[in-house]
Amino acid sequence: MRSAYNELMAEALVVLSGGQDSTTCLFWALQQFDKVKAITFDYGQRHRIELDSARKIAELANVRHRILAIDTFSALGGNSLTTSDIPVPTDEEQDGLPSTFVPGRNLIFLTFAAAYAYQRNIQDLVTGVCETDYSGYPDCRQNTVEALQLAINLGMESHLRIHTPLMWLNKAQTVILAKEVGALDAMAWTHTCYNGQFPPCGDCAACVIRKRGFEEAGFEDPLLRRAAKSV
Ligand code: ZN
DSSP states (O other), rough: OOOOSSSSOOOEEEEESSSSSHHHHHHHHHHHEEEEEEEEEEEESSSHHHHHHHHHHHHHHHOOEEEEOOOOOOHHOOOOTTOTOOOOOOOSSSSSOOOOOOHHHHHHHHHHHEEEEHTTTTTTEEEEEEEETTTTOOOHHHHHHHHHHHHHHHTTTTOOOOEEETTTTHOOOHHHHHHHTTOHHHHOOOOOOOOOOOSSSSOOOHHHHHHHHHHTTOOOOHHHHHHHOOO
C-alpha cells in the first residue's frame, strides 16, 4: 500500500498515544515510510497506563520514541481525562461534547509534533484522528487538520503534511486496517479504557466503542486475550 508520498527517503513522525488508533497509524507508517519515529505527550493524563502502553508499543514496533511533557492541561481543568473529580462518560447518549473533550489538545499536540519534526527535517506527521464513529471531537475533523496544516506551514515556512489514515474509517474498518498493517499483536498492549483499567472496565464509552469495532470486524481483541491470561 505504498503511495505517492514517498519519493525519496521519507521519514514520518507518528503521534502515539498508546491507544488502538495511533498504534494502527504507527504500523501503517512503517509500511508507508522508510523511517518512522514516534512521539507521545505526557499531558498530565490521569491514567499513566497510557504512557506505559506507548512505550511498549514503540518498543514492539522498533521505532525511536520520545515522551514530551506538557503539564498545562490539568491546570486548565474542566475535562475528565485530566481532572479526577469529573466522571468519565458511559456509553449513554448525551448532548454536546463529552467530558473527555480536552479543548485544544490535538491542536497543541500536532503543533508541538510539527516543531519536533521541523527540527529533524521530517516532513510527514501521522495522527490517528478520525471523524467517523467517534465522540464528535471538533479537533479530530478533517477541516480542522487541514486548517492546522496550513497554519503550521505558514508559521514555520515548512512543507509539512499531516496524514490521517483513519479519518474516514469506522471502528471496524480501523480494526481491519490494523490487521492488514500487522498491528494486531501490538494491539494487546494498547490502552483505551477511560477508567484507566487493565483489564478494561468494558462499560465506559471508549471500551464499548472498541468492543463493537472488534466484533463488527470479526476478530478477537488481543487486549482482552492478554487480560484473560493475566487474571
Ligand atoms: Zn473502560
